[in-house]
Amino acid sequence: MHAMQYEITLPADYDMGIIRTRVATKGHLLDDFPDLGLKAFLIRERGEDSPVNQYAPFYLWSRPEGMNSFLRGPGFQGIVQDFGRPDVQHWAGLSYEEGPASAVLPRTATRRRTPVPASAAPADAVGAALEESRRLAKAPGAVATALAIDPRHWELVHFTLWDHLAPEEPGERFEVLHLSQPGRGNLGKGRQW
Structure with a gap:
């Protein structure tokens, strides 16, 4: 499994209805994309639990060939x-x-990025993060949760989809506009470390 995200931060006065319409008309195009586990079409709106307007889709790929x-x-x-x-x-x-x-179908998502301290053994940091991920997966309202790592910058990312307003978990909160999930069953449940 591979996780991927890009963030498009938009002007403070940007009409987020444009993004909503874009997703409503084009989101279904990824509903059968090869090697895509899931894509959550995410937005944040300034003033609604966010300092910025942002379109920030999050992807889980079952194989890197799909991402490429x-x-x-x-x-x-x-x-x-x-x-x-x-x-x-x-x-x-x-x-x-x-x-x-x-x-x-999820309504919201949370994403938390955490640096792995230089003094921490990677296996210990990942072990603790895996325990946290298991806790998140059992939380009421959790649709799915993923944990991933960037070993270049030693950063962990927890990503969780929720069926309601995201609980008071740390991290950024997003609204889910659409979920494409053609290969969700191919993401390989459980620990992959």
């Missing part, structure tokens, strides 16, 4: 044409778990 195909394909090129080329963050998957609300 998407980045060279017309969908991502449309993003580049309309908003400029964003930095694409990506992480190696550590775990994926379905939650108690796994049959429900």
